[in-house]
Amino acid sequence: MSETKEVEVMQSVYDKNDEIAKQTNARLTEKGIFAVNVMGSPGAGKTSSLVKIMEKLGDITPYVIEGDIEADIDTKALQALGIKTIQINTNGACHLDSPLIGEAADALDVQNGVLFIENIGNLVCPAEFEIGEHVKMLISTVTEGSDKPYKYPLAFEKASIILINKWDLLPYVDFDEEYFMKGVRALNPSAPVFKVSAKSDEGFEEVVSWIKENLKQ
Amino acid sequence: MITLHEYPITKRIIEISEEFARENHAEEVKQINLVVGDYSGYVASSIDLYFGIIAEDSLCKNAVLNIERVKPKLKCTVCGEFFERRPFSFECPDCGGEGRPTEIGKEFYVKSIEI
Numbered sequence: 001m002s003e004t005k006e007v008e009v010m011q012s013v014y015d016k017n018d019e020i021a022k023q024t025n026a027r028l029t030e031k032g033i034f035a036v037n038v039m040g041s042p043g044a045g046k047t048s049s050l051v052k053i054m055e056k057l058g059d060i061t062p063y064v065i066e067g068d069i070e071a072d073i074d075t076k077a078l079q080a081l082g083i084k085t086i087q088i089n090t091n092g093a094c095h096l097d098s099p100l101i102g103e104a105a106d107a108l109d110v111q112n113g114v115l116f117i118e119n120i121g122n123l124v125c126p127a128e129f130e131i132g133e134h135v136k137m138l139i140s141t142v143t144e145g146s147d148k149p150y151k152y153p154l155a156f157e158k159a160s161i162i163l164i165n166k167w168d169l170l171p172y173v174d175f176d177e178e179y180f181m182k183g184v185r186a187l188n189p190s191a192p193v194f195k196v197s198a199k200s201d202e203g204f205e206e207v208v209s210w211i212k213e214n215l216k217q
Numbered sequence: 218m219i220t221l222h223e224y225p226i227t228k229r230i231i232e233i234s235e236e237f238a239r240e241n242h243a244e245e246v247k248q249i250n251l252v253v254g255d256y257s258g259y260v261a262s263s264i265d266l267y268f269g270i271i272a273e274d275s276l277c278k279n280a281v282l283n284i285e286r287v288k289p290k291l292k293c294t295v296c297g298e299f300f301e302r303r304p305f306s307f308e309c310p311d312c313g314g315e316g317r318p319t320e321i322g323k324e325f326y327v328k329s330i331e332i
Contacts, residue, residue, distance in 0.1 A: 004247055009237050009327040013229050013251075097225070128257065150305045154256055157318050186307035186315050 024132025040139035042121030048198035061113030095125035135160035149183030243332035289322025
């Protein structure tokens with residue numbers, strides 16, 4: 001038997017995904033697009049929150065890439081509102097990755113505006129993959145409970161902006177705001193946290209102001 | 218089509234290993250030494266499970282996958298100590314200060330191959 005030789009590699013397994021994410025990000029920036037990677041659990045109200053945000057964008061054009069394991073219910077609802085939306089079905093995969101986004105953005109023909117990329121409903125895998133976005137928006141809810149930062153630290157650590165949705169339901173659930181915020185701040189000292197309700201419309205003006213401010217940079 | 222979370226990443230591990238094997242004129246890869254942080258979200262045993270199937274037609278088909286796991290560590294903002302967190306806490310076990318996330322535990326790379 002021949003002698004074994006060890007060859008040093010030291011290469012990240014994410015390299016290809018990250019490289020494509022960088023290229024996509026540069027291309028989107030060139031086109032005047034501000035891309036928001038929207039993450040949250042199934043049922044957190046990602047699509048409902050996006051509708052509230054998009055209603056308040058004024059003369060800024062919104063685009064949406066809807067990521068779902070299957071079906072296109074959200075896409076059809078958004079298209080019915082006149083929003084340029086494209087569907088990506090991952091057929092079982094639990095997150096979007098960067099090659100998918102470049103193609104979808106081209107197909108949508110995005111130009112000058114905000115592109116919301118609604119990731120698969122999942123608090124684990126979407127946080128690990130750069131997909132060409134400028135910022136990550138995490139939508140949490142009072143109904144999921146206040147321990148989420150402790151259970152899914154990476155999603156909270158990587159978020160650029162955090163929404164706590166379903167705030168109108170606070171009187172009916174045991175959501176401990178102090179405990180939640182303690183976890184958020186340990187992981188992420190700087191991301192702004194907004195209390196919102198896609199049902200009652202509260203809190204979204206502030207979210208939109210934050211987006212507009214970041215858009216200018 | 219396999220759309221499992223671990224599939225594209227296992228494929229990438231094989232591609233990287235093959236690339237380095239070819240550069241070194243090796244006919245096969247005997248072992249792949251992989252470093253996986255527990256926060257990378259990849260279950261080492263799942264990578265292992267599908268490795269055999271995905272590596273079938275590659276230089277890695279007989280390779281042993283050696284996975285070195287790394288436990289995530291926080292850094293205390295008060296005393297600077299690195300520590301492993303306890304469930305539902307970010308508190309430093311030494312001084313009680315608050316820990317902040319570090320890059321330790323997010324590793325995911327091919328360290329070396331044996332050819």
